[in-house]
Amino acid sequence: MPELPDVEAFRGILASCAQGRRIRRTEVYDAGVLHGVSAGRLRRELTGRRFAEPERRGKWLLARTDGPTVLLHFGMTGELVCATPAEPVHAHDRVVFTVTGGRQLRYRDQRKLQGLWLVDEAGLDRMLRDQGPDAATLTRQGLGAVLAGRRGSLKSVLMDQSALAGLGNLLVDEILWRARLHPARRAGALSADEHGRLYTELRRTLRSAVRAGRVPPRGSWLTGRRDDPGASCPRCGTALCRKRLAGRGTVWCPDCQPDGTAGGET
């Protein structure tokens, strides 16, 4: 689930569920999601604290309090759920904060690839030091700086959180498909027109996805088709290509996204 739009939605959930409320209880059902902090210390340091306005940076969610900050990363399967204490604990609820006002904020994650960190300001800086500029506030010039001099593929550079923070596998494929750019194109070798298309579609795609709270699996989006058997391009109907690129399953339309070499490929 979690790319920038999903984490943005989790930020909204945290804000409406817990901002301004005090933490009454902290229950850790699986300490395997805690990083650099024990369940006991998490409970001691957070109980009685009040959640402040949360922030998002790339795929990280900063749950600020009037004390330390809880840093959350959702890996591939994590989510943040607002519930009531009456609702039974879900099998994948790993940490549950009960706040004043009868609500619970639940960190739910099946695979536990990432988790929670408890940090002060210095720790926060250390953790997020290597993040690139946030994709949601990227300027055209900012994109130029991200791509300039990069010899790697568009796919790998746009996925690289230290180059540009927030985009994941689905979003990058979606944006490149809309911009009609082949994922294996060299990032630093775009024409002015291609650069403009990439920037426009990056902004447009992110705006829609953030509004939807996810990368919407609509039929008019690549994301809505990519997992269909015999998937075809929503724009031209050509059979989609699929290959491992930059370590991830990558989907593109060979007709809309020419690879720049004569003859194309499959």
Place this chain on the structure above:
DNA sequence: GCATATGTTATGAA
């Protein structure tokens, strides 16, 4: 058993 899955990081090789 095999391959796949929206993420990150360490490692070794070009």
Place this chain on the structure above:
DNA sequence: TTTCATAACATATG
């Protein structure tokens, strides 16, 4: 130095 693929992490599904 940069970039790539790969394995690892933990779990579920087809």
